[in-house]
Amino acid sequence: MKRNLLSVLFSASFLLAVAGCGSTPEGEQTPAPVEDATAKAPAKPDPSLGKPVDTGVSGKPLGGGSKDPTKDPSNILSRRSVFFDFDSNAVKDEFKPLVTAHATYLRDNRGRKVILQGNTDERGSREYNIALGQRRADSVKQMMLLLGAQEAQLESVSFGKEKPRNPGHDEAAWAENRRVDVVYEGE
Amino acid sequence: MGIRSLGLAGVLSLLCGLLFSAAFAAHAQLRIEIIGGGANQIPVAILPLKGEDQLAQSVTRIVAADLQRSGLFKLVDAGGVTPVPGEPSEVQFPTWRARGADALMVGSVSPLPDNKVDIRFRLMDVAKGQQLTGYAYQVTPAQLRATAHRIADAIYEKLTGDVGVFSTRIAYIVKNGKTFELQVADADGFGPVTIIRSDEPILSPRWAPDGNRLAYVSFRAKKPIVYVADLAKQREIVLANFKGSNSAPAWSPDGSRLAVVLSKDGASQIYTMSAEGGPATRLTSSSGIDTEPNFSPDGRHVIFTSDRGGSPQIYRVAVAGGAAERLTFEGSYNVSPRYAPDGKSFAFVQRNGGKFNVAVQDFGTRQVQVLTDAAVDESPSFAPNGRLIVYATEVRGRGILASVSSDGRVKQRFSVDTGDVREPAWGPLLK
Numbered sequence: 001m002k003r004n005l006l007s008v009l010f011s012a013s014f015l016l017a018v019a020g021c022g023s024t025p026e027g028e029q030t031p032a033p034v035e036d037a038t039a040k041a042p043a044k045p046d047p048s049l050g051k052p053v054d055t056g057v058s059g060k061p062l063g064g065g066s067k068d069p070t071k072d073p074s075n076i077l078s079r080r081s082v083f084f085d086f087d088s089n090a091v092k093d094e095f096k097p098l099v100t101a102h103a104t105y106l107r108d109n110r111g112r113k114v115i116l117q118g119n120t121d122e123r124g125s126r127e128y129n130i131a132l133g134q135r136r137a138d139s140v141k142q143m144m145l146l147l148g149a150q151e152a153q154l155e156s157v158s159f160g161k162e163k164p165r166n167p168g169h170d171e172a173a174w175a176e177n178r179r180v181d182v183v184y185e186g187e
Numbered sequence: 188m189g190i191r192s193l194g195l196a197g198v199l200s201l202l203c204g205l206l207f208s209a210a211f212a213a214h215a216q217l218r219i220e221i222i223g224g225g226a227n228q229i230p231v232a233i234l235p236l237k238g239e240d241q242l243a244q245s246v247t248r249i250v251a252a253d254l255q256r257s258g259l260f261k262l263v264d265a266g267g268v269t270p271v272p273g274e275p276s277e278v279q280f281p282t283w284r285a286r287g288a289d290a291l292m293v294g295s296v297s298p299l300p301d302n303k304v305d306i307r308f309r310l311m312d313v314a315k316g317q318q319l320t321g322y323a324y325q326v327t328p329a330q331l332r333a334t335a336h337r338i339a340d341a342i343y344e345k346l347t348g349d350v351g352v353f354s355t356r357i358a359y360i361v362k363n364g365k366t367f368e369l370q371v372a373d374a375d376g377f378g379p380v381t382i383i384r385s386d387e388p389i390l391s392p393r394w395a396p397d398g399n400r401l402a403y404v405s406f407r408a409k410k411p412i413v414y415v416a417d418l419a420k421q422r423e424i425v426l427a428n429f430k431g432s433n434s435a436p437a438w439s440p441d442g443s444r445l446a447v448v449l450s451k452d453g454a455s456q457i458y459t460m461s462a463e464g465g466p467a468t469r470l471t472s473s474s475g476i477d478t479e480p481n482f483s484p485d486g487r488h489v490i491f492t493s494d495r496g497g498s499p500q501i502y503r504v505a506v507a508g509g510a511a512e513r514l515t516f517e518g519s520y521n522v523s524p525r526y527a528p529d530g531k532s533f534a535f536v537q538r539n540g541g542k543f544n545v546a547v548q549d550f551g552t553r554q555v556q557v558l559t560d561a562a563v564d565e566s567p568s569f570a571p572n573g574r575l576i577v578y579a580t581e582v583r584g585r586g587i588l589a590s591v592s593s594d595g596r597v598k599q600r601f602s603v604d605t606g607d608v609r610e611p612a613w614g615p616l617l618k
Contacts, residue, residue: 115410124543125522125536125565126390126610127435128492128499130411131448131455131476134432138453156450157410158432162388 060108069105070112070184076101082140084178086121089135091143099143102182107148113185116140118158119165121174126160133158133180140180219376221256222598228261229346232288235265236308237273237295243328246306249335250292253353253375254342258597263288275311275318283313290319290346292338303327306334310342320345332377350572356614357577358382358392358401359588363606369403371418371614374570376601382416383423391435392612395442395462401612402426402436402445413447415462426464437480437489438462446470446480446489457491459506471504471511481525481533482506490514490524490533501535501548515548517555523566527573527593534567534576545578547593558595568613569593577601579609 070077082095091099106112118133137156144154166173233251254260263286272278273295283291294308309321320341326334333354340351355374360367367389372379383389387406394401395415402415411434413427427433431450438445439459446459449467455476458467471477475495482489490503493511498519504511515521520538527533527547537546537557545559545567558576567578570590575597577590582600586607590599602608 124520124538125479125492125499127448127479128476128522130432130434131450131478134450134455135476138450155410156431158450159388159406159411162390162406 077105080182082136082180082182083175084136084180086174086178089132089139091139096143099140100147103144103147103149106144106150106153110150110153113153113155115183115185116144116154116156117181117183118156119163119177119179119181120161121177122161122164122169123174124161126162130158130160130162133160136178136180140182218602218604219256220600220602221258222600228259230261230263230287230289231342231346232263232265232283232286232291232313234268234278234291234293235271236306237271239296241298242296242304242331244331246296246331246335246338249332249375250339250342253336253339256375256599257343258592258599259343259347275309275316278311280311280313280316288313290342292342299325304331306338308338310345332373336373336375349574350616352570352572352575352613352616354617355571356398357588358394358612358614359608360389360392360610361603361606361608362388362586369401369416371401374613379603382418390610392610393436393438394612394614395438396440396615397442398615398617400442400462402438404434404436413445415445424464426462427460427467429467435478435480437482439482440484440486446482448478448480457489470506470508473511477502479523483526484528484530490526492522492524501533514550514553515555525567525569527569528571529573534569536565536567545576545591547576556595558591558593559589561589564589566610568611570613571616575613577611577613579611 069075072078076098079098082091082099085092102114106114116137118135118137120129120133134156137158141154141156145151164177165179166176231254233247233254235247239246251262255262268282272293275293278291278293291311291313292308293311294306297305299305303325305323305325307321307323310319311317312319322341324334324337336353339353343349343351343353352374356371357374358369358371361370365386367385367387368381369383369389369392370379370381382401383403385405385407390404392401392403399419400415400417402413404411404413411432412425413433413436414423415426416423426436426445427447427449429449429451432455433447433449435448436445443462444459445462446457447467448455449458455478456469457471457477457480458469460467470489471491473493473495475493477491477493479492480489481491486506488503488505490501492499493502496513499522500513501515501521501524502511502513518537518539521535523536525534531551532547532549534545534547536543543563543565544557545564546555546557548555559578559580561580564578564580567576569576573593575590575592577588580587580589586609588601588608588611591597
């Protein structure tokens with residue numbers, strides 16, 4: 001079962017790599033060999049004009065190229081932490097673009113999976129904090145499901161207060177520890 | 188009076204040899220410091236056992252230390268009497284009356300074939316010169332400490348009317364830098380043994396009622412999973428690894444089932460399952476967090492923490508099903524409930540101002556008594572006689588264990604040389 005899944009993923013990324021190779025590097029628009037499902041019917045290019053015409057078809061890059069966008073520092077996907085207010089599991093406005101970006105990426109890359117790891121600050125019962133961290137991870141998961149990621153791609157877990165990023169005992173440390181991390185499979 | 192031979196040696200030597208990973212040397216002792224004593228201490232003279240110099244260690248010293256540590260006895264000076272009496276007929280009772288002792292232990296040690304020893308003692312009423320209790324034991328050198336604890340238990344029971352807990356063990360977690368260890372030590376701190384060692388957090392150790400298994404939560408697979416370690420068979424099973432987080436194990440009193448907290452259905456809720464593993468049956472249904480389950484001694488109820496009402500409070504639900512009943516109404520943070528062994532009250536953690544302290548609430552009167560007063564106290568666990576509560580606290584930034592008597596008077600602290608100790612679980616009485 002495991003081996004089949006791996007071979008499916010491998011052939012899927014091979015296909016995507018081939019699609020990537022199909023586009024020309026100089027910025028000219030040509031239709032990719034693997035078509036975007038939402039593409040409109042291509043207009044006929046006018047040969048008398050001597051240059052390519054915008055056919056109204058734009059291919060969306062699907063990844064599988066040499067650079068993993070989730071690790072690209074210039075890409076929002078390399079940002080992985082959502083921070084929370086005290087006693088809250090609501091995703092604040094400032095983090096919605098980040099959650100949206102990851103959800104969209106997962107929607108468009110069905111082979112990828114994430115673990116959402118919830119954390120809390122150090123105050124209070126260990127087990128109650130496991131549940132609070134879980135609630136934060138579940139909030140992020142819910143938002144991602146609404147934005148198109150699939151249940152099979154997401155697992156939400158909690159570390160409670162057991163794995164603080166900041167070992168300090170002040171407000172700044174506590175704020176840094178009230179957090180959900182998005183971790184892609186294999187990391 | 189009777190002759191008992193202890194069957195503890197097998198279990199004890201297994202424990203000493205037991206580890207689930209590479210062998211470790213036994214650690215230095217868990218240190219214990221007594222902070223406060225009881226109000227009406229019983230004056231008792233513990234005379235040295237005649238002939239115990241031939242032993243590798245002094246049994247008398249362990250008996251005296253046990254009784255001292257309980258905070259309920261005032262140890263009367265037992266020295267300066269020669270020759271050391273070995274039985275009641277050799278005791279000068281006027282001496283002991285003059286020293287203020289109410290009771291006195293006298294006894295002797297003699298060698299037996301096969302490297303065994305005979306250890307016998309009698310507890311005497313000093314005023315009347317009469318025996319209160321007495322036992323004889325035939326034991327091996329490896330059983331000396333256990334025998335001393337049995338003697339202390341017998342003296343404690345006779346003089347206080349309560350069951351003694353000197354022969355019990357305590358499990359706890361030690362964090363040293365990035366390493367976590369689940370350890371078990373004797374109730375006097377002696378002989379800590381590492382059961383599990385990991386680079387990832389371990390929490391919530393819980394003794395099975397028969398004292399042979401420990402449930403706990405580990406993050407070693409990068410998510411919370413509940414395991415059960417069998418101490419005798421030196422084996423471990425995964426009890427609960429459902430999608431999401433699995434934590435907060437609690438044993439039913441007959442040891443056949445556990446309650447656990449699972450997030451697999453979209454929120455942290457309480458389920459029960461067989462101690463062998465398998466499917467989980469949902470127990471609580473709320474729109475909030477339900478966690479920290481704990482079974483009543485009769486197995487019919489579970490108390491737990493829930494924030495279904497907006498803030499974490501303690502509730503009780505029947506295992507057979509039905510609505511949960513809220514129990515705590517003071518303040519906005521009441522968590523970590525644990526039934527007292529007699530089922531008449533429960534210990535818990537209450538936040539007051541910014542401080543977290545251990546308190547006890549009586550089921551009948553609903554009265555709350557706060558027992559501790561440091562800044563951060565957590566994880567209370569009752570001794571099996573209900574007289575002491577061990578819990579985790581912090582002193583000068585270091586995690587230590589402490590215990591307080593259920594009336595708040597006697598206090599002790601336990602620390603290790605390096606690292607932080609937390610998450611204590613007091614083991615059951617040995618049968």
